[in-house]
Amino acid sequence: MTVEFWTSGRAPDPAEVALRAEDAGFDGIIYVDSQNLAGDCYIALARAAMATSHIKLGTGVTNPVTRHPATTASAIATVQSLSKGRANLGIGRGDSSLAYIGYAPAPLKTLKDYVIKLQAYLSGEEVPFDADSNIDSLGLADKPKTSRLTWLPADQAKVPVDVAATGPRAIAMAAQYADRVSLMVGADPERIAWGIEVARTARRQAGLDGDIPFAAYLPLIVHDDPERAMQMGEGSLASQARFSVMHGKVVGPVSDKQQSTLGRIHNAYDMTRHTEGSSSQAATLNMEFAQEFGIFGPPSYCVERLQALIELGVDRFFLPGGSLLISNDEDQVQAVTRLTEEVIPRLLRDS
Template identity: 45%
Template structure:
């Protein structure tokens, strides 16, 4: 199975497109953009700009959510981009985080998240999807109230071309229940449990078990991992480089205050402290105060840091577990040691990982 390397880009007008063009030239398989309307530029617009300016690179949200768009709207947008790009679109979706927090909401609950995923997949396949009033505000009345002679009885993307490749849906997951949902409904599961091989192994085992229990071939499920990465020969410097993104991604393991995702006892205290002091108004910022809460030892266990050789050894260990999609997240800065780390990733990490099978 082909191994993929993905990079998360700053979702800023003009900047995202420029960086996507560079990422394509640098050999990345795909580029991701955050879907967080208050903190980042509009996802679909920026994806459209990238598709128009690139030729090969895959494009995906990293990640979208099930609340701010009806599944028909989300599916229609991505299917349109799929047609315009010649099949270069993928979807990563989770229960929601900063996009919802900045509207005053928490992540979607599990049962409606499952229904949303089922509807999204149905739309992308071209199926007729039953109406579900839970996807719209309660004050919106039924179409039946109009008394039409003939009213729609279901919902589908009627314009979808049968020959168009279906947009693959990956589910970003940390806890066991979301992993199981992703394994049974998604085309892929992308684990956000850090880079500790034991945590990744446990997540893979949960996904495969859920897939088998549902009667599906476990080998047909693609497995990915969101990994914070920094290349530097000095571990403390590497830990400092990745501290901002590591704090943001580590928070998923303690979203509701209780640690999930098979974290070890040594990490639980740090994760709980992070949860108690996390500043969502500074989400994703490298200078946020909460970035100082995770130790260098935590980073060494949970991020991919060190020399290029050390990072490749860590990544190969995860590849041997079954990971084929590497979502490598680094700091956005291209100055100083962060810039040196980025250059090493592009020159030494990406081409090597892309050569793996």
């Protein structure tokens, strides 16, 4: 099994971050689609595509609300063309992108319908108009009967679609309609195994042949001092853990202590400090929870934890790091350097 390690890019110059991530040895880089908190992800991906030669490029993640599926498909297909086949479309229900325009995450049915349309657009297929379409009111001599990306090159490889999912219904939907299931359930092996089994069961019940590849979003920081590592990664840990208690009810297997901590994260979450350390949500964390939901510690510990997840069937990891490559904090730069030099090579050698 080939294992990939992806990172995230979120900086003033997306091309520079992508190039540094490529040079550091990451297999892919993702840019968030959260219009109020970050620049446009597709412009970032286009710049990254033109600055790099082999690193894969994706959204991490987009949502089914702020863009029409034809718009999303066209944008990522353009990145596919510019990058000569390196694009990946990551999508979820939406979080900060919707919160900052006044909305909660999209209902699962909305995401499902959107993913189905995305897959059709990216395959060059025709997509029926929505029920509320009103093109007939124009009195045109002729008009399109359906929607399709007419410009899509026939020889261009289809962009794979992966769905970031936490709850059992979202995981099951992703297993049936996406090309990959990206689990946002933390780094606890029991929770990862649970998510994988939910997906595989859904495929069996739907009569789908074969398995589906799995990825995992993980908060991970390499540092000899686990406490310092957690301090550096507490913002991403709190934001990722919140997905397991988004609406106040914990999803997936958890211990009593984990449930208590997740409840505190939910009640304390300040969206105006989303992903930030030293926030009210970060203040609810403790080391025991951090070492279960995240991976914080020296290289040998990180290798052991990641290897356990690889053995469960995860073949792609989305990890923090890309933007840290241009940080002014030497600890942050060293954390990424040690990840790419002391952790990833050992896992690739052993996988």
